[in-house]
């Protein structure tokens with residue numbers, strides 16, 4: 001069983017007893033810190049219709065080779081094995097998942113997967129472009145929830161930030177999601193200094209007007225240009241400070257393993273969330289595992305090690321071998337992302353190629 005190290009010396013990986021790599025079909029995916037993994041993020045493509053500055057370069061992206069992209073059969077097989085091991089949610093992401101031509105088929109095939117406790121949930125994170133045309137078929141295929149990313153509702157800012165003048169299409173996508181039965185509807189916004197940090201209240205008001213919950217995300221060091229600067233990022237405290245000037249914020253208890261902390265606005269029903277991956281990491285409760293579009297398993301967004309499923313999927317390996325690889329990946333999971341460690345290395349892949 002082989003793991004490919006990406007930018008990190010192998011000697012720094014925790015030593016795991018090789019016998020622990022054995023397949024254990026049906027047993028939960030528990031790591032060495034007792035975290036049970038229930039959520040598989042599946043990236044469908046590294047390609048995208050936007051070029052958000054914090055995620056992708058403007059030009060010169062090295063795309064994954066087309067032949068390396070997992071087929072719907074391969075994705076379904078991994079999902080079935082993960083579900084048998086207790087994964088209950090598949091979140092489709094990318095790149096932009098709606099750019100994948102067979103996205104409706106992917107949803108239909110995954111929605112038919114059953115775990116020991118029955119059906120799984122199929123969620124999607126999208127930039128919203130193409131939602132109006134695709135949402136009815138996605139819902140019919142079994143999509144359970146959708147998150148749409150929108151960092152600004154001002155057209156000039158959107159064009160500068162995403163390097164594409166496509167805000168109207170994103171707004172139409174959000175309107176389509178709001179008109180559907182998919183709930184809860186969540187909107188994601190990365191808070192950025194000098195870009196949208198004067199627009200935080202406006203973004204929440206917009207989300208509320210759509211019947212959606214806004215979740216602010218602290219910017220993470222995952223940009224293709226490696227330009228992230230901790231001193232420049234807008235923190236959870238700053239976000240809460242800005243919102244407190246407009247609303248009384250009451251914490252919502254019962255977060256569980258969810259990345260977002262939530263607050264009621266003026267006693268609620270409406271809420272706002274903050275995903276403070278940098279200043280208040282939630283690694284201790286992480287239940288997530290990732291599959292890249294080219295078949296690499298990752299146990300963390302910030303992982304510098306990947307576990308290659310392609311030789312198994314395309315080399316005639318049995319389901320037990322794939323189950324064993326899932327467990328090997330989980331057993332190598334570190335306690336946290338260590339962004340603040342002096343030796344922190346940003347992963348070689350940009351966010352669009354990892355799957356957010």
Ligand code: SAM
Pocket residue numbers: 048054055093094095096097125126127147148149188189190217218219220221222223351352355356
């Ligand atoms: N294209 C889809 C979208 O934008 O929703 C799905 C993929 S995108 C990588 C998933 C999420 O990751 C988005 O909400 C995006 O804002 C977020 N994201 C991307 N790069 C990020 C970064 N450097 N820090 C924090 N969030 C980031």
Ligand code: SF4
Pocket residue numbers: 048049050051052055056094095096127149351352
């Ligand atoms: Fe595309 Fe999403 Fe990355 Fe923006 S954040 S460039 S929409 S993958």
